[in-house]
Amino acid sequence: MTYLLALDQGTSSSRSIVFDTQGRTVAQAQLELPQIYPRPGWVEHDPREIWRTQLATAREALAKAGIGAADVRALGITNQRETTVLWNRATGEPVHHAIVWQDRRAEPACAQLREQGHAAAIQAKTGLLVDAYFSGTKLQWLLNEVPGARAAAERGELAFGTVDSWLIWQLTGGKRHVTDVSNASRTMLFNVHRNQWDDELLALLNIPRALMPEVLPSAADFGRTDAEVLGSAIAIGGVAGDQQSALFGQACFSAGMAKNTYGTGCFMLMHTGDSFQTSRNGLLTTSAAQPNRAPEYALEGSVFVGGAVVQWLRDGLRAIEHSGQVQQLAESVPDSGGVMMVPAFTGLGAPYWKPDARGTITGITRGTTLAHIARAALESIAYQSAALLSAMSRDATAAGGRPVSELRVDGGACVNDLLMQFQADLLGIPVVRPACVETTALGAAFLAGLSSDVYAGTDEIATLWRADRRFHPTLGRDRAEALMQQWEHAVRQATAD
Numbered sequence: 001m002t003y004l005l006a007l008d009q010g011t012s013s014s015r016s017i018v019f020d021t022q023g024r025t026v027a028q029a030q031l032e033l034p035q036i037y038p039r040p041g042w043v044e045h046d047p048r049e050i051w052r053t054q055l056a057t058a059r060e061a062l063a064k065a066g067i068g069a070a071d072v073r074a075l076g077i078t079n080q081r082e083t084t085v086l087w088n089r090a091t092g093e094p095v096h097h098a099i100v101w102q103d104r105r106a107e108p109a110c111a112q113l114r115e116q117g118h119a120a121a122i123q124a125k126t127g128l129l130v131d132a133y134f135s136g137t138k139l140q141w142l143l144n145e146v147p148g149a150r151a152a153a154e155r156g157e158l159a160f161g162t163v164d165s166w167l168i169w170q171l172t173g174g175k176r177h178v179t180d181v182s183n184a185s186r187t188m189l190f191n192v193h194r195n196q197w198d199d200e201l202l203a204l205l206n207i208p209r210a211l212m213p214e215v216l217p218s219a220a221d222f223g224r225t226d227a228e229v230l231g232s233a234i235a236i237g238g239v240a241g242d243q244q245s246a247l248f249g250q251a252c253f254s255a256g257m258a259k260n261t262y263g264t265g266c267f268m269l270m271h272t273g274d275s276f277q278t279s280r281n282g283l284l285t286t287s288a289a290q291p292n293r294a295p296e297y298a299l300e301g302s303v304f305v306g307g308a309v310v311q312w313l314r315d316g317l318r319a320i321e322h323s324g325q326v327q328q329l330a331e332s333v334p335d336s337g338g339v340m341m342v343p344a345f346t347g348l349g350a351p352y353w354k355p356d357a358r359g360t361i362t363g364i365t366r367g368t369t370l371a372h373i374a375r376a377a378l379e380s381i382a383y384q385s386a387a388l389l390s391a392m393s394r395d396a397t398a399a400g401g402r403p404v405s406e407l408r409v410d411g412g413a414c415v416n417d418l419l420m421q422f423q424a425d426l427l428g429i430p431v432v433r434p435a436c437v438e439t440t441a442l443g444a445a446f447l448a449g450l451s452s453d454v455y456a457g458t459d460e461i462a463t464l465w466r467a468d469r470r471f472h473p474t475l476g477r478d479r480a481e482a483l484m485q486q487w488e489h490a491v492r493q494a495t496a497d
Contacts, residue, residue: 002073003065004449005234006441007054009079009163010242011100011264012311014053016061017441018072021454023464025438029060036097041104041346044097047085050163051170058230069232074452075171075225076238076444078245079163081186084138086149086211087166089159092174096146098163099138102265102304102346106137107355113137118204123278125191125198127285129353133302135162136188140205153208160211162186164239168222171236176223179213181295182244185287190215192287193276195295218244218289219451238447240289242440243267247298248289249443250408250434251465253458258392258404260385261440262413265349266306268388269298270396270404277399281391282351289443291450291458299395301350301388305343305359307413309377312345319370327416330375338363339376340490351391352491360494378419383487386426390484406430410439417471425475426484435466 003026008015012035017028031053036044062069082101087094099105110130113119119130128134139160143150152158161169162183168176184190184197189207191198197212216222222236240248243261247269250259255273260266269286276285276297288296310326313319320326342348344357361373393403406429413419414433424431436442449455473480 002454003067003071004445004454005058005061005072005075006445006448007058007075007077007167008242008441008444009050009054009077009167011080011102014050014057015441016054016057017438017445018061018065018067019442019445021449023436023442023446025436027061027064029057029064031057043100043102045083045100047087047094047098047166050098050166054167055229062230069230069234072234073454074237074448075234076448077164077167077236078240078242078440078444079167079183081162081183081241081243082133082135082138083163084135084142085161085163085166086139086142087159087169088152089157089174092169095149095158096142099142101133103138104132104346104355106132106141109137109140122188122201125193125201126185126188127192127276127278127297128188129284130188131353132355133349134186134188136201136205136207139207139211143207153211156210158211159213161213164241165213168236168239171225171229172223173226177213178216178222180216180218180220180239181287182218182241182289183239184215186241192285192295192297195293217291217293219291219447221451235452237451238444238449240443240447243269243300244286244289244298245443245447246410246440247271247443248446249439249441250410251462252408253462256396256401256404259408259410259439262306262381262409262411264306264308266303266381266385268301268385268392270392272297272299275399277395279391279395280398281394282353283391283395284350289447291447299392301391303384303388304346304349306381306384307411308345309341309343309380310413312343313374313377317370317373319374326374326378327418329371330378331418333369333371333375336376336379337368337372338365339368339372340486341373341376341380342490342494343377343380344494348491348495351387352495354495357495360490362490362493378416379422381413382419382423382426383484385423386484387487389427404429406432408432408434410434410437420471421474424471424473426480428473428477428480431471432467433469433471435468
């Protein structure tokens with residue numbers, strides 16, 4: 001039996017999953033990743049904790065599967081994307097905590113870029129809107145604010161990477177400083193038409209090119225792990241940012257296919273084939289996971305706070321003891337009782353792009369209970385995702401395509417039947433949950449399998465995808481549209497000056 005090992009390094013946890021070649025989970029392990037909040041709007045991770053937890057889960061998953069590293073054909077990596085790590089090449093030590101994708105400290109630098117008129121040129125090259133979400137201005141902040149960092153970078157002593165690059169550096173004992181196109185495309189420094197770092201953008205942000213990793217296709221030779229890391233050397237054959245990896249794991253290989261991942265945030269991607277489409281509705285154009293050097297693209301919408309709103313119910317309001325209780329609490333009332341929650345804890349992402357928005361709860365009456373608030377919190381995930389799909393469908397039809405006809409879903413919150421049914425009701429199209437909801441890790445495993453000849457191509461992988469349940473809309477379209485109008489009204493209240 002041949003096995004594939006996927007390392008899934010996320011915002012709130014590090015996981016490792018062993019898959020067989022049919023895409024079935026054999027064993028998995030997970031450890032929570034501590035969050036660091038130095039100031040309001042700032043979010044950090046300790047890169048050493050990222051590595052420690054990821055390595056521990058990889059070893060545990062192999063042990064649970066009853067196999068050794070020698071039994072693994074290839075290893076794939078998927079990761080939280082825009083999170084920025086800067087480290088010393090000689091010592092391998094980070095020069096600062098990693099700045100997490102949710103972090104907003106670089107917003108003043110982004111505002112300056114917009115005011116100077118650079119936004120259109122940046123979007124044309126990268127497909128991205130100018131926002132502190134992306135890695136470029138995070139890296140710029142590190143170089144400007146960490147004592148000695150810029151001088152060390154100019155001497156060639158430092159290395160920049162997203163989390164995939166940091167893990168590969170550690171896995172290979174510092175032998176490989178690489179990334180893939182999907183992660184590179186999220187930095188605001190990468191020309192997605194040419195699949196290379198853009199010298200003009202690097203100069204605009206005053207970032208030395210020597211910092212940047214080599215960029216490879218998503219299925220490629222990223223090096224081999226040092227034998228002592230996992231007990232035997234394993235080929236690292238697949239790398240993709242978590243959302244592009246989930247799109248790949250959902251077998252969305254052709255234009256018009258879409259998926260939504262319900263994690264800490266929510267991320268909806270629609271494959272657009274080899275067509276670079278600039279959104280007119282607040283979405284991003286991003287590089288899809290690429291099995292070879294031929295560019296492939298996707299439209300993407302990002303919700304900053306998805307499943308994190310359930311964590312807030314647990315840790316902030318203490319309305320529940322563990323996340324699994326939210327469905328039972330929400331189902332204890334027939335609806336939200338007119339309560340609307342806009343969980344703009346770190347601003348609003350697509351399609352609104354309101355960095356200064358803050359969370360609001362509206363419609364509270366004397367009869368409002370914690371159950372109503374819990375239901376409104378859960379429904380806020382579906383409302384935000386529905387706004388994304390609406391924008392995506394408008395872009396698709398404007399480009400001569402068709403609106404999305406079904407939405408494939410994955411991520412932790414997709415196991416919540418109440419949420420998935422409400423999502424289908426708002427969208428008016430089927431919501432399809434796969435048999436394997438760990439599609440982010442599965443995508444990385446599939447990419448690793450492609451590069452190591454486990455699979456002949458994407459057509460073979462598509463035959464392995466299986467549906468678990470389809471949620472069909474039961475709500476009338478008039479009622480669904482009225483609910484979306486209420487949601488948009490609540491958003492306007494959250495973004496009012």
